[in-house]
Amino acid sequence: MPPARSNGIVYLRGQRSPASDYHARRVQEKFSSGGRNFVGIIRISLETAVSVFRSMSCAGFIALHRVGFSAVCRLYCLNAHFARFIQLVRMTVALFVPCYLDQFYPDVPIATLELLERLGVEVVYPEGQTCCGQPMANTGCNSETEPVAKRFVEMFADYETIVCPSGSCTAMVRQHYGDYFADDDPAYNHVRDRTFDLCEYLHDELQVSELDVQFPHRVSLHKSCHGLRELRMASCSESMTPRVDKVRSILDLVGGIQWCQPERDDECCGFGGTFAVNEPDVSAAMGRDRVQDHIQSGSEVLASADMSCLMHLQGLIRREKRPIQVMHVAQILVGRPVYNAAETH
Amino acid sequence: MKLPIVDHPTAAHEFIVNDERSEWHDKALWFVRSKRDKQAHTVPEWEYLRSVASQIKTHTVANLGQYLAEFEKNATALGATIHWAADADEHNDIVLKILKKHGTRRIVKSKSMLTEECGLNHCLEANGIDVVDTDLGERIVQLREETPSHIVLPAIHIKKEEVGETFHEHLGTEEGASDPKYLTEAARGHLRGKFLAGEVGITGVNFAIAETGGFVVCTNEGNADLGVSLPRVHIACMGIEKLIPRFGDLAVFTRLLARSATGQPITTYTSHFHGPRDPESELHIVLVDNGRSRLRGSKEFRDALHCIRCGACMNTCPVYRRSGGHSYHATVPGPIGSVLSPTRDPKSYKSLPYACSLCGSCSDVCPVKIPLHHQLLAWRKELVGKGLLSFGKRLSMRGASLLFRYPMLFTTAGKIGRTGLKWAPRWMTHNRLNKWTIARELPEPPAESFREWYKKNRKG
Numbered sequence: 001m002p003p004a005r006s007n008g009i010v011y012l013r014g015q016r017s018p019a020s021d022y023h024a025r026r027v028q029e030k031f032s033s034g035g036r037n038f039v040g041i042i043r044i045s046l047e048t049a050v051s052v053f054r055s056m057s058c059a060g061f062i063a064l065h066r067v068g069f070s071a072v073c074r075l076y077c078l079n080a081h082f083a084r085f086i087q088l089v090r091m092t093v094a095l096f097v098p099c100y101l102d103q104f105y106p107d108v109p110i111a112t113l114e115l116l117e118r119l120g121v122e123v124v125y126p127e128g129q130t131c132c133g134q135p136m137a138n139t140g141c142n143s144e145t146e147p148v149a150k151r152f153v154e155m156f157a158d159y160e161t162i163v164c165p166s167g168s169c170t171a172m173v174r175q176h177y178g179d180y181f182a183d184d185d186p187a188y189n190h191v192r193d194r195t196f197d198l199c200e201y202l203h204d205e206l207q208v209s210e211l212d213v214q215f216p217h218r219v220s221l222h223k224s225c226h227g228l229r230e231l232r233m234a235s236c237s238e239s240m241t242p243r244v245d246k247v248r249s250i251l252d253l254v255g256g257i258q259w260c261q262p263e264r265d266d267e268c269c270g271f272g273g274t275f276a277v278n279e280p281d282v283s284a285a286m287g288r289d290r291v292q293d294h295i296q297s298g299s300e301v302l303a304s305a306d307m308s309c310l311m312h313l314q315g316l317i318r319r320e321k322r323p324i325q326v327m328h329v330a331q332i333l334v335g336r337p338v339y340n341a342a343e344t345h
Numbered sequence: 346m347k348l349p350i351v352d353h354p355t356a357a358h359e360f361i362v363n364d365e366r367s368e369w370h371d372k373a374l375w376f377v378r379s380k381r382d383k384q385a386h387t388v389p390e391w392e393y394l395r396s397v398a399s400q401i402k403t404h405t406v407a408n409l410g411q412y413l414a415e416f417e418k419n420a421t422a423l424g425a426t427i428h429w430a431a432d433a434d435e436h437n438d439i440v441l442k443i444l445k446k447h448g449t450r451r452i453v454k455s456k457s458m459l460t461e462e463c464g465l466n467h468c469l470e471a472n473g474i475d476v477v478d479t480d481l482g483e484r485i486v487q488l489r490e491e492t493p494s495h496i497v498l499p500a501i502h503i504k505k506e507e508v509g510e511t512f513h514e515h516l517g518t519e520e521g522a523s524d525p526k527y528l529t530e531a532a533r534g535h536l537r538g539k540f541l542a543g544e545v546g547i548t549g550v551n552f553a554i555a556e557t558g559g560f561v562v563c564t565n566e567g568n569a570d571l572g573v574s575l576p577r578v579h580i581a582c583m584g585i586e587k588l589i590p591r592f593g594d595l596a597v598f599t600r601l602l603a604r605s606a607t608g609q610p611i612t613t614y615t616s617h618f619h620g621p622r623d624p625e626s627e628l629h630i631v632l633v634d635n636g637r638s639r640l641r642g643s644k645e646f647r648d649a650l651h652c653i654r655c656g657a658c659m660n661t662c663p664v665y666r667r668s669g670g671h672s673y674h675a676t677v678p679g680p681i682g683s684v685l686s687p688t689r690d691p692k693s694y695k696s697l698p699y700a701c702s703l704c705g706s707c708s709d710v711c712p713v714k715i716p717l718h719h720q721l722l723a724w725r726k727e728l729v730g731k732g733l734l735s736f737g738k739r740l741s742m743r744g745a746s747l748l749f750r751y752p753m754l755f756t757t758a759g760k761i762g763r764t765g766l767k768w769a770p771r772w773m774t775h776n777r778l779n780k781w782t783i784a785r786e787l788p789e790p791p792a793e794s795f796r797e798w799y800k801k802n803r804k805g
Contacts, residue, residue: 097795097796099749099755101795102759102794102795102796103759103762103763103794103795104763104788104790104791105788105791106791106793106794106795106797106798107791109795110795110798113799113803125796125799125803127752127796127799128752129752130748130749130750130752130755131745131749131755133746133749135742135745136742136745136746138703138722138725139725139729139734139738139742140698140722140724140725140726140727140728140729140730140734141729141734141739141742141743141746142726142729144742144743144745144746145746147746147750148746148749148750151749151750225702225703225704225705225706228705229704229705229706229708229709230705236706236709237382238378238381238382238385238661238706238709238710239392239709240385240386240388240391240392241392264375267663267706268663268702268704268706270663270702271702272701272702272703272704273703274699274738275699275701275702275703276780276781277780277781278354278699279353279354279357279664279699279700280354280780280781280783280784281354281357281358281361281362281668282354282357282361282663282664282667282668282700283702283784284783284784284785285361285367285667286663286664286667286702287784287785289371311788312785314786314788315781315784315785315786315787315788316784316785318785318786319784319785319786
């Protein structure tokens with residue numbers, strides 16, 4: 001059944017709504033079974049004709065939208081396939097910008113946007129987005145997270161692919177949204193299956209094999225926990241299962257990087273969201289140890305795919321005036337100059 | 346018994362503020378974790394073994410009643426006496442009764458976290474029975490009148506110089522001695538006397554086997570063996586979840602246990618006990634529930650019953666390594682302790698599930714695949730549901746949720762924050778009231794947010 005709610009969003013032609021997604025699948029099922037069935041073929045042809053007729057009148061379309069969802073659904077049964085085809089061909093990606101990046105580290109999503117555009121991806125930024133809900137969820141406040149999660153899915157359900165320059169926010173959507181939706185909710189399933197961390201997207205979906213970027217600096221990589229242990233973007237030292245290091249693979253396409261290796265490859269930085277203020281002493285001690293480990297490796301740039309870790313480490317670095325700076329992987333991939341990237345704009 | 350509320354951050358502060366000690370403790374436990382990694386690498390089927398062990402435990406817990414009955418039947422057939430204890434007090438009463446029946450004045454005990462859980466030592470000492478913990482680490486903490494800080498390495502928080510001081514006071518070793526060999530030799534001599542004088546030997550149980558009615562005790566020191574070889578009476582105390590179905594299942598666990606715990610391929614002694622050793626001896630096995638069947642009833646947390654008490658989660662946990670086991674104020678500390686303790690008393694232990702950055706390393710090292718970091722997150726939801734989250738935190742979460750539901754509010758708040766951060770005097774933004782700024786700088790506020798930039802540079 002298509003979702004019964006009407007959320008007041010006007011679906012323009014060419015865009016897919018969660019309802020049309022369901023309907024597109026149903027049509028597909030009918031097509032595949034109808035091919036063997038004369039009655040099925042007649043039924044599909046009639047439905048298509050009706051929807052084409054209805055789609056001809058613009059005013060009629062608006063009126064139909066107000067009339068009801070099922071009418072709109074039938075309207076798009078033809079458009080849904082076409083729209084999906086267009087989206088796949090043009091590689092339209094919705095940019096999911098974590099709340100703190102939007103407000104405090106805009107250069108990271110700017111760099112992400114520039115990078116994707118250079119790679120020929122059409123990037124859209126759904127402007128109503130705010131947050132994935134992780135701060136509330138990690139505190140255990142499910143009832144406060146639910147409306148935020150629902151809003152997120154509704155906002156992003158229309159897009160073929162969702163890319164986010166943060167492992168922890170991606171992990172939240174992919175692995176912790178289950179509490180707030182029915183298992184067979186099509187919008188939730190779609191958003192969950194098509195949300196990627198930036199490096200995952202570059203490695204798995206775009207399969208980027210070359211980048212025309214130089215970054216002649218000593219770099220060490222901090223492997224953030226969500227990207228590592230939730231999204232499994234690399235092997236981790238305590239697990240015996242070998243995994244491809246997606247972040248490192250992409251960074252290896254950048255020319256001139258001199259890699260430095262800290263002693264503890266994947267120890268947590270100590271940010272942990274609200275952990276940073278709930279357990280301030282432990283959090284700071286963990287962060288200091290990471291910073292020191294990276295410095296002693298000879299690195300000048302502490303890189304990570306997650307700005308939340310870097311925000312915490314940067315706070316310690318600046319307070320204690322340590323001789324290293326942080327940069328997000330996206331910033332390196334577009335060749336931002338060092339001593340500029342630590343700034344936020 | 347009402348327990349005081351444990352505030353982990355405050356307790357951790359005491360430990361961490363001593364930089365040098367906290368760093369030493371962290372390095373010592375990281376070293377044990379590295380040894381575990383090396384050993385795990387030598388077993389190509391390591392991850393498969395973990396899966397099998399986890400499945401065996403899931404099956405056992407699901408059929409616990411049946412396996413307990415089978416164990417009782419087979420152990421009794423071998424000549425052992427089975428006792429059932431619903432809780433810690435019953436366990437202590439049962440042990441005390443056996444000791445009183447034999448007129449016991451002195452007992453020797455090898456390491457048993459279960460007896461720690463039940464507070465057996467205090468109970469026996471209150472009844473005039475001398476208790477000697479024969480595991481070296483346990484003996485050290487016993488002499489110092491402390492509790493163990495780690496379930497496998499009880500004295501890991503104590504430096505060898507401090508051991509030297511303790512031994513000088515209690516064992517008459519030279520003042521200022523700190524050579525481990527010298528101190529260990531002194532302890533050996535001292536404990537040998539205790540073994541010879543012990544009238545009853547008490548041990549824990551690492552694995553009890555339903556099929557055979559036997560059980561296994563793993564030690565590196567052989568103290569369990571010596572402790573029960575001389576006395577006529579052996580009392581073995583175990584939690585009911587320590588059961589495994591068949592003898593053939595044992596190897597999965599013995600391959601995982603020592604590697605996970607200390608980075609050894611196997612403990613020096615893996616001793617199998619099948620009934621009393623001769624017709625003149627007695628073997629008593631006390632099976633303890635103490636909240637385990639209640640835990641079994643919880644779908645979210647029942648996997649915590651898989652635990653084989655290896656301590657690998659503690660060795661890997663960055664919070665445990667830096668804050669020390671005592672900061673948890675629980676018999677079992679660290680990640681598994683933070684899951685188990687709130688089941689006993691949610692209010693007292695409500696800060697423990699939050700003493701975690703959710704890094705997930707514990708779940709990866711757990712040999713029986715307990716999803717520890719997911720359970721810690723689930724505990725947070727439980728605690729909020731029980732109304733145990735502080736009002737201030739609840740309020741700030743409601744506020745955050747409101748902001749995130751209305752983009753106008755969110756962007757306005759963001760703009761106010763950025764402007765405030767730019768213009769407000771430092772003492773207003775960076776002060777002791779703002780917990781972030783005690784050790785860190787706040788981020789530099791950017792001139793515009795991403796969405797403002799996007800509107801100017803990309804839209805239209």
